[in-house]
Amino acid sequence: MPTQVQGVIARSKDAPVELTTIVIPDPGPGEVVVDVQACGVCHTDMHYRDGGINDDFPFLLGHEAAGVVSEVGEGVTDVVVGDYVILNWRAVCGQCRACLRGRPWYCFDTHNARQKMTLLDGTELSPALGIGAFAEKTLVAQGQCTKVDPAAAPEVAGLLGCGVMAGIGAAINTGGVTRGDTVAVFGCGGVGDAAIVGSRLAGAAKIIAVDIDDRKLTTAREMGATHTVNSKETDAVEAIRALTGGFGVDVAIEAVGRPETYEQAFYARDLAGVVVLVGVPNPTMEITLPMIEVFGRGGALKSSWYGDCLPSRDFPMLIDLHTQGRIDLAAFVTERIGIGDVEAAFEKMHRGDVLRSVVMIGAPA
Structure with a gap:
């Protein structure tokens, strides 16, 4: 049955974000429900709130996330219930001209979940970067989930889902x-x-x-x-x-x-x-x-698109380097906040007071 959870939405341009009830449908073919444990507050989420990406309001914000797979739909083979995953916004198709030429990091037909998460009245939500993870649960395509070592804390692992991967990849993969x-x-x-x-x-x-x-x-x-x-x-x-x-x-x-x-x-x-x-x-x-x-x-x-990364290759490698002590991903986490503190985190980001605020949602104590 569909699940009701709390999530952070941007209802209209330049309006403060809201914490409200959203509806997560049962996963369909190729889809996965993830229990979100932590999600970073990224500039891109603020751009969505301010109408700087497009005007497909209301948006379900959040995309730099890690969590645990709680449900899978028909035909899902990449992950199983209980897997600890980082979410990504470039699930490669494997069939476009870039993928077929052996350059999947340039995939020209990346995809998301086909079903929409909604408000209680049925209004469809546009998930930020196809993820929408300022929520207790989110619905994504299986290719948006990359299994990694659970030894890495979710507030650290999730940051690879966008900004940290973009920067590391810009240097190593693109540059x-x-x-x-x-x-x-x-x-x-x-x-x-x-x-x-x-x-x-x-x-x-x-x-x-x-x-x-x-x-x-x-x-x-x-x-x-x-x-x-x-x-x-x-x-x-x-x-x-x-x-x-x-x-x-x-x-x-x-x-x-x-x-x-x-x-x-x-x-x-x-x-x-x-x-x-x-x-x-x-x-x-x-x-x-x-x-x-x-x-x-x-x-x-x-x-550099997303650091020209291939999540299935790069996320596990970088998590391993972190757990070995060779890179300190935890250094990017300035503060850990609650799901109701996103608007305040945007203000801190705008002032340059933080490197990353991370929303702690369902992380283990």
Whole structure:
């Protein structure tokens, strides 16, 4: 029978979020119900609330989540009841032209649960990034569940579901950072700091963090940055060149999604260097670059989709590295909050007071 649970919704543009009762249908073919244990508060959820993604209100917010499978529908083979999983928003299809060419991280036909979760009056909810995990339970497609080692706490594991994976993957998967490279990361929020962690993991020799907030730069050093630049006080491109013998970096990662920081990243790279855009711009933003500079500098200008990750490959690997003590995913968790505290968490995020607030929902004591 359908289940009634508490969930956090955005009912209309710019309105405060609400904690209300939602209805979770029984899982259909290929669908899974997950008991959510923890879910990170991501900028993307705030963008949904503010109407910055689309206008398919009401939204069921939350997507950086970990939990336990409680029900499975017909034909589900990837997971079983009791599996501890991280949720992801790019369940690969296995049949599109990208998947068939052996590049499933570029899947052009990712999918979600077919059924809709609803309010008590039957109003259909749009789950954020196809997940909707600021709720005691959520309904997803089986491909959105990746089984991982339950030794990792849910507030830590869930963050791989979006921001942390996006940043680590932007460095390793998209940027191809490797031993001895120099790297600059523009924007030191959760994604930028994860790019720093990924660069350090890959063996970068020099990691330069760029931001306008000294608090964030301090955290970036704690995450592994070897140098910091406050671009509010110093020309970031000149500072980066000074730190790299006048050449610029091998990989420049833009984790803000703004034209001015993208331009800084473009000019801060060495010849044949790589620029990676992982920050998400809004649809109105544009940038103009001299074509002779694009040609003359060579290298590559790349966009990173979800860190170009393959959840079935990358989530278990990163959880294993965490449990081995080789990366500290817990460092991203600033505070643990209740399901009724999401709106306050958005305000803290907007002020830059937190790296990640994590909603604790059904985590074991």
